[in-house]
Amino acid sequence: MVLTSSTSHVLGTPAPAFSLPDSAGRIVSLGDFASDAGLLVVFWCNHCPFVRHIKQGFAQFVREYQPKGLGVIAINANDTVTHPQDGPERMQADIQTFGYTFDYLIDESQDVARAYDAACTPDFFLFDRDRKLAYHGQFDSSRPRNSEPITGADLRRAADAVLAGRPVPSEQTPSIGCNIKWHG
Numbered sequence: 001m002v003l004t005s006s007t008s009h010v011l012g013t014p015a016p017a018f019s020l021p022d023s024a025g026r027i028v029s030l031g032d033f034a035s036d037a038g039l040l041v042v043f044w045c046n047h048c049p050f051v052r053h054i055k056q057g058f059a060q061f062v063r064e065y066q067p068k069g070l071g072v073i074a075i076n077a078n079d080t081v082t083h084p085q086d087g088p089e090r091m092q093a094d095i096q097t098f099g100y101t102f103d104y105l106i107d108e109s110q111d112v113a114r115a116y117d118a119a120c121t122p123d124f125f126l127f128d129r130d131r132k133l134a135y136h137g138q139f140d141s142s143r144p145r146n147s148e149p150i151t152g153a154d155l156r157r158a159a160d161a162v163l164a165g166r167p168v169p170s171e172q173t174p175s176i177g178c179n180i181k182w183h184g
Contacts, residue, residue, distance in 0.1 A: 004120040004179040006136060011170060015039065015131040016115035020075065020105040023088035023095070028073065028103045030131070036071030038162040039131060040155075043113060043123040043180065044074035044104070046094050047085040049144045050177035051121050057150035058122075058139065059098045068163055072102035077113035078121070078181040086181070113180055120177040124155060128162050135162070137172035 019029040033039045042058075044051055062072045078086040091104050107113050116125060126135035135158035142148040154173060161168045 004177060006123045006138075006175040007117055007119045008174070009117065009125075009133055009136045011133050011136075011168075013133045015041065015125070015127045015133070016112065018075075018105075018107075018112045018115070020107055020112060022103055022105050023091040028105055033071035033073075037069035037129050038134075038159065039071040039127045040065075040073070040159070041116065041125040041127070042072070042074050043077060043116070043118040043121055045076050045078045045083075045086045045121045045178075045181075046090045047083060048121045048178035053142065053144045054122065054139055054150055054152075055094070055098050057142075057152055059100055061139075061152040061155065062100070062102050065159055065163075066101060068159075070159055070163060074100075074102055074104045075107050075112060075118075076104065077107040077110045077118065079110075079183045080108075082184070083181045110180075110183060118180060120175060120179055122177050123175050123180075126155070126158050126162060126168070129165070134158065134168045135172060136174075138175040141173070143176070 017030045080087040128134045140151050140153045142150045158168045
């Protein structure tokens with residue numbers, strides 16, 4: 001595990017297009033979320049301790065915010081040759097175990113991760129109705145080895161603002177997690 005912080009991005013940047021399969025082979029594209037009031041794209045995986053730490057809290061966040069009009073997708077861009085625990089079978093297991101209601105996609109080529117300039121897992125990109133970047137920060141300040149509760153407070157504040165059509169404060173704390181496992 002290499003501790004990595006998300007990279008800074010210019011707010012207002014358009015969401016890069018994607019068309020990726022989920023772990024069952026169904027193709028999901030950016031355009032599938034055109035009617036949502038906001039879109040959260042998160043780079044995610046199965047094995048990272050930072051992701052494992054918030055899996056249940058994030059799944060609950062999504063169950064609360066999808067009915068409010070937030071589209072949510074998770075993208076697994078890790079090299080599954082070197083990290084087979086992030087492969088489709090384990091993705092399916094996590095979907096069942098944690099009750100994921102969001103699309104969990106595979107970026108085998110890692111082209112989408114590069115287009116988003118994703119750096120870590122988890123890495124959160126929240127886009128407004130016009131698919132302009134409104135938030136690129138942490139879920140909350142909880143980490144695997146601190147005593148902070150898992151609340152999703154930072155992402156909740158940003159999502160509430162996006163869904164209300166208000167600007168998100170530009171002061172945003174980067175996400176921290178494991179580096180994306182790039183192909184050799």
